[in-house]
Amino acid sequence: MKSLILSFQIFIMITKAEIIAIGDEILIGQIVNSNASWIAWELNSIGIDVVRMTAVGDSTDAIISAMEESGSRADLILITGGLGPTRDDITKKALCAFFHEGLRLDEPTLNEIKQMLGLRGIPLKEVLLEQALVPDSALAIRNSIGTAPGLWFDKKGKVWVVMPGVPFEMKEMMSARILPELRNRFTGSVILHKTILTQGMGESRLSELIEDWELALPSFIRLAYLPQPGIVRLRLSARGENERMLQQELDEQIHSLQQRIPDLIFGYDDDKLEAITGQILAQYNLTISMAESCTGGYIAHLITTIPGSSKYFKGAVVAYANEVKISKLGVSERSLIEYGAVSEQVVCEMADGARKLMQTDYAIATSGIAGPDGGTPEKPVGTVWIAVSSAKGTTAHKFLFNDERTRNIHRTAITALNMLRKVLIEREK
């Protein structure tokens, strides 16, 4: 008997979960059911598998039928939508019918709603007080952003969690209160994720380059390629029972990859190149400017999406017309005639010109053919020159992106920011 018990422990308990989204707006295609993806991702990260997602309309019959089916298969059912105060929100009615229950007034919820409305100076409408009514056996889950509480049902070994459909209310409730509770309740396996961000090589070439590393990954670590314009993200997911051991193995694999492709990795998880370069500039008290032709202001836009960027970003010249390149950036007319606007000579003059004009420590310049028109046999659509200028010198590289217009603009901007990052790391260390 003892050996039997021991042998059982090597199995990993997998909790099966299903997600039901309620709302006519999903079924008519007006909104994409992004709530379900977000919930699935979060459940996955605590070791719970989602085996089915369902979306039904604002109809009591449809909700009950979906609940019957999911309840017959899953251990955990998460429901979103239809908890709001308007007439078409009928989820609570369907829950009462499904569980054969009535509604009770939940005093803590009522007090919270009163407090929330009082604080905001909104009059206490009856329709909002109805939000404090919950099915008899439900535990109310606090909603710190909106008035509709979440609901938690424990029925015959199965857990039912009901949340509002408004994404930021659902996410806050799920992160702060539901996920920790689910993790306690379903002590299954642990999944750890780590995403490595690379720039400078396409998905297929990168996968060839790191093929032997990928094939040598242990079986409990999975790799996914997630490409974006100019960036390939490598997501590692490690699944097991021992979190410390998983973390250690993940760190080792990432370390091994870092040694293999040090030039391609620029960050991890939610890092952004515009924030990373901004941090380096701020750290060394440096300033930056741009001379943008084919990117048309997109690099300056990315830089200025970061709060506090005014500390290091002084300005940019978007020089679309050649006359602006000449008169505003000091590009020589001769270079434009001799080499053309999309050339090493001109992009370096643009970068140097911006740096002097804006009186910054560094400057980025771009000049290329974004498309769809303007390509020639020698310089096809997607040909781009990027330069980074500093007092210590000017670096320029040529790229051939060959994409459609918007992708060419995005890839050029991302590549330029990464060039700046590399120059900064090299020169300021």
Next chain:
Amino acid sequence: MKSLILSFQIFIMITKAEIIAIGDEILIGQIVNSNASWIAWELNSIGIDVVRMTAVGDSTDAIISAMEESGSRADLILITGGLGPTRDDITKKALCAFFHEGLRLDEPTLNEIKQMLGLRGIPLKEVLLEQALVPDSALAIRNSIGTAPGLWFDKKGKVWVVMPGVPFEMKEMMSARILPELRNRFTGSVILHKTILTQGMGESRLSELIEDWELALPSFIRLAYLPQPGIVRLRLSARGENERMLQQELDEQIHSLQQRIPDLIFGYDDDKLEAITGQILAQYNLTISMAESCTGGYIAHLITTIPGSSKYFKGAVVAYANEVKISKLGVSERSLIEYGAVSEQVVCEMADGARKLMQTDYAIATSGIAGPDGGTPEKPVGTVWIAVSSAKGTTAHKFLFNDERTRNIHRTAITALNMLRKVLIEREK
């Protein structure tokens, strides 16, 4: 009997459809099931109602169980995903099991694959030839972009359509071949959509302003509010049997709305302000430039996403630092000290400066507090001044957007483009 038949004709036949998406990548939250929304929207526009969406993983059992359930409820079942050439693509296997069929070689599909691969110079791999195998009773639907054909089953009065999961393959196949056939087959009602694009008023104020128009809409026309930063889209959906009559009624309602809010409407359906303003500039042979502070290059970026924008866009100065406003745009130091950077005086000087500097007919300038820091009691976060300058004069307006940083940037850019559009229409007519 005759009257009975006639009375039947006033009922609208509604076809019930369900959508099943297949793929582990959906269940782990790696991708959002946007295929389902797109399909639902398209079905809706030809008068077919989607009553449920389901997503299951790459498992034969899960696929069969989802098919059994959908088949028991719907008249039309659309399935996406799992038709590719890799090992985890098992939809065809599940279809054969579900319909109790084997696979047959479809010659036209084989020829198309051979031709496609031959044209592209790719060697003919066995795994790709397997794509030409289809279930016995299936009609193969041509895939003009990829190698996996779609499948059409007609079984006991129900139609099953199976499509690849790659969005652009699915959309092309559905638009070109499946939707016309479904429309023929399910001769139900027709739905016409028209979206009216408004700028300059928030959703709640707008809905109060047009409430009586909305309430007077005939019952077969529905209105949906679809807000975006700076823009409120009003989508009208008309449903009925007589397309000509529906179109006429829709045109009349839109005409009535145009007369009510002429200043707020800037376009229809997929129109974009950056393209609309670009068309006007090109039409009158005019040029434009920008002086951007809080928008940080985003207006120039929007303008330059439009192919051919180099015809009318000469350049922009992103003037984040005050010293750049002074030295590069000619803003007076006195104005900056006396009124502050976010003021009517300074934004007008910026617009005039850009217009002269870049030698353009028109110039836009923005100056504001995007946030999250930098606000004061007099000028809170979201305070924005926008100016449009031309040889005939300079117009400036103040706005209080009060959003978070990225939304403030987007709203400012959209509002500025619409200000330019109005000035252009007024001055060039």
